[in-house]
Amino acid sequence: MxxxxxxxxxxxxxxxxxxxxxxxxxxxxxxxxxxxxxxxxxxxxYITKLAYTVLDEGQQIITHDIPSFSIHNGTLFSKEKKPLIIVKNDLTVLFDSTGSIQENDVQKGGTVIALLKHTFIFKSDGKTQVMAYSTLENQNLNNSNIQSFLRSLQGVMWVxxxxxxxxxxxxxxxxxxxxxxxxxxxxxxxxxxxxxxxxxxxxxxxxxxxxxxxxxxxxxxxxxxxxxxxxxxxxxxxxxxxxxxxxxxxxxxxxxxx
Structure with a gap:
């Protein structure tokens, strides 16, 4: 048999x-x-689809929807005076440099990426990953180098x-x-x-x-x-x-x- x-x-x-x-x-x-x-x-x-969605739509959001920002000394800075909520298909992006949104407030369904005052949060399939900007060891990030990083990731996806x-x-x-x-x-x-x-x-x-x-x-x-x-x-x-x-x-x- x-x-x-x-x-x-x-x-x-x-x-x-x-x-x-x-x-x-x-x-x-x-x-x-x-x-x-x-x-x-x-x-x-699911993981393959999620990776392509996050990288593709993430680049578009960083380029067109999120205002200019920088991350240094463990803190997110921008000129935006209020939190932004951007929804594209099943991907939700929260952007808040004001400190109004806390980790416990990230409860939306689907896939969520949150750039908060002091932490980065990725939530998918009911699981949440939290990273404090302070772990970046004094590295300065902004729209431009994050775009470059996402493009480089997209280039090695096939591997x-x-x-x-x-x-x-x-x-x-x-x-x-x-x-x-x-x-x-x-x-x-x-x-x-x-x-x-x-x-x-x-x-x-x-x-x-x-x-x-x-x-x-x-x-x-x-x-x-x-x-x-x-x-x-x-x-x-x-x-x-x-x-x-x-x-x-x-x-x-x-x-x-x-």
């Missing part, structure tokens, strides 16, 4: 997952790499995105292998409880295919940009349930009569 048929079977058939416990470890490892690759696709697409993708993939795969190795121990406990003859290597293979259903579910949720409350617990529960159902499909050893 090829890897794609195994993928389909692993979504709905604990009986087939139970049969996969006898296959070669190399094929199982290849399957794990396949599942991990599938799971990061929405994230890679940066693949490198980021490979790093992200390797980290995700490493996490997947660690998860499978830990849950395989739970598989042994379930096998003992159900009086099934399963060793650790077989439990590892069963676990590798049991993560298919939760992986597909969370990949779809990521593609829909839907946050799942308690995602890690749902992931664990679904994985354990699929493992339990798969182990139950394994024939029990015959008991010898005395």
């Amino acid at each position: 090829n890897i794609f048929k195994q993928f389909i079977k692993s979504i709905y058939s604990p009986k087939d997952i139970a049969k996969f416990r006898f296959q070669g470890i190399g094929k199982t490892i290849l399957y794990v790499f396949f599942i991990m690759l599938l799971s990061i696709i929405p994230g890679v697409i 940066g995105i693949p490198v980021l993708f490979i790093f992200y993939y390797l980290m995700t795969a490493a996490g997947g292998f660690i998860k499978i190795s830990i849950f395989a121990l739970f598989g042994l406990l379930l096998a003992i409880r159900l009086e099934k003859k399963v060793n650790y290597r077989q439990s590892w293979r069963l676990t590798a295919y049991s993560i298919t259903l939760p992986s597909v579910f969370f990949t779809i949720m990521a593609a829909l940009k839907t946050t799942v409350a308690g995602a890690i617990y749902i992931d664990w529960i679904i994985t354990l349930i699929v493992m339990l159902l798969s182990i139950r499909e394994i024939p029990s050893p015959k008991k010898t009569s005395v």
